[in-house]
Amino acid sequence: MKRAVLAIIGTVCGLVLLLSFKTHPAAGTGAVATTGAGADPGAAASPAPSDSAASTPGTGSGGSGGKTRTVTGDTVDTRWGPVQVQVTLNDGKITKVQAVQLPSDNPRDLEINNFAVPQLEQEALSAQNSQIDMVSGATYTSQGYIQSLQSALDKAGK
Numbered sequence: 001m002k003r004a005v006l007a008i009i010g011t012v013c014g015l016v017l018l019l020s021f022k023t024h025p026a027a028g029t030g031a032v033a034t035t036g037a038g039a040d041p042g043a044a045a046s047p048a049p050s051d052s053a054a055s056t057p058g059t060g061s062g063g064s065g066g067k068t069r070t071v072t073g074d075t076v077d078t079r080w081g082p083v084q085v086q087v088t089l090n091d092g093k094i095t096k097v098q099a100v101q102l103p104s105d106n107p108r109d110l111e112i113n114n115f116a117v118p119q120l121e122q123e124a125l126s127a128q129n130s131q132i133d134m135v136s137g138a139t140y141t142s143q144g145y146i147q148s149l150q151s152a153l154d155k156a157g158k
Helices: 002-019 107-127 139-156
Strands: 053-057 067-072 076-078 081-090 093-101
Touching (some): 076 139, 093 139
Antiparallel strands (some): 067 081
16 A cells, blocks of 8 residues: 555656746747846847858958958857857958857756857957857757858868
């Protein structure tokens, strides 16, 4: 008799836990965040066109007359939301990498972004290509970041 009562209580507890389990919303629903100096990580922004590329003349050091280009990579849809990267190149050298779109549906997304994106940016600047290490705990964001970065570099002809 005691075993039957314990089995019933265990089953009820298991059902309660199962029914209270919360999942993430489907990718692509909700607002996207932009990053950058002074950007509010929780603020919504409209996505930049995925095929935009702007060229502006730069002033290279030593009077080299370098050419600065800013290229936006394709938007990559990940399991938790879109990821898009913008790259600034000066004479073919990556001088700046900025995430334009990142998953931002919940506080955990923002926590992951604040941790992973600076590391991914630094890796890209150091490597000067998209062959960078992924950040542990931010696998989907890292994969989307690397794909969008490669797309931007392909558009820039690098």
